[in-house]
Amino acid sequence: MSNIHLHYEVSGEDFTRAGEASGSVKKRLKALGYNTDAIRRVAIAMYEAEINMVIHAEGGFVDVDIFPDHVEVLLSDKGPGIPDVEKAMQEGFSTAPDNVRNLGFGAGMGLPNIKKYTDDMRIETEIGKGTDLYLTVKVKEA
Amino acid sequence: MVVKDIIDILEGEVICEGNLDAEIKTACGSDMMSDVLAFVKDQSVLLTGLVNPQVVRTAEMMDMACIVFVRGKMPDQGIIDLAEQRDITLIKTRYRMFTACGKLYEGGLSGGTAV
Known part of the structure; x- marks a missing residue:
């Protein structure tokens, strides 16, 4: 199977x-028949990242490449960037405004959750320019 | 336990009907969706006091078959539509979060292991 590219x-x-x-x-x-566990890991990691994009960066785009044995996701935004990535990775650390907390997010679990569910996670961020988040999840076909 | 049992135990009202015979093995009660997303268990029910579309999307990502809104909270039509498209059962119960969780626990549902 050759890889499938999706853009959002x-x-x-x-x-x-x-x-x-x-x-x-x-x-x-x-639909492609990947195993449930891997699908869930991709979905949760991407969902948290999508929420982050909306909360912090006024949106952006997502590129997804589906390979037989892994899925690569790039989430790219032109938001404010992340000043301290190490801090942002700590569970419970959040800079989200209160209105976001009322919606059930902003508990400082987004990036830690993403890291937990992916096999590889890389952040390229520049203050005032934006953030690129690269995710890789290994999958086995069911 | 199946979804139908949850409706009985919580004297719940079905707002959106998915598969009522879906097997439920664990439960998660939270208003913080990121805490829910940190909890991966098969065949879970989500109990929440939060009423917005992200509750349904969170359940979708987690493969949850059922959401219980506690304290009589009623989701709007947009939320119901989202759940319908995803075949997720929505139930509302007049019980508060603590009591609703307690009743399900008493009924045999577990919360999974501690972190």
């Missing part, structure tokens, strides 16, 4: 739509 634009204006891209990727992987 994530709107930063509508919080209620955050997660649409992740849901769509999940559906696609299911």
Whole structure:
């Protein structure tokens, strides 16, 4: 099987739509017959990252490449960048505004969760320019 | 336990009907969706006092078959539509979070292992 490329634009204006891209990727992987555990890990990691994009960076785009044995996801935004990546990786550390907490996010679990569910995670960030988040999840075909 | 049993135990009202015979093995009660996303267990039910579309999306990512809204909270039509498209059962119960969780625990549902 050759790799499949998917591209999504994530709107930063509508919080209620955050997660649409992740849901769509999940559906696609299911149709391709990947195992449930791997699909869930991709979906959760991508969903947290999509939420981050909407909360912090007014949206961006997502590129997904599906290979037989792994999935690569790039989430790219032109947001404010992450001043201290190490701090952002700590469970419970959050810079999200209160209105986001009222929506059930902003508990400082986003990046730690993403790291937990992926096999590889790389952050390229520049203050005032934006953030690129590269995720890799290894999968086995069911 | 199946979804139907949860409806009985919580004297719940079905707001959106998915598969009522879906097997439920564990439960997770939280208003913080990131805490829910940190908890991966098969065939879980989500109990929450949070009412917004991200509750349904969180359940979707986690392969959850059922969401219980505690304290009589009623989701709006947009949330119901999202759940319907994803075949997720929505239940509302008049019990508060603590009591609803307690009743399900008493009924045999576990919360999984401690972190």
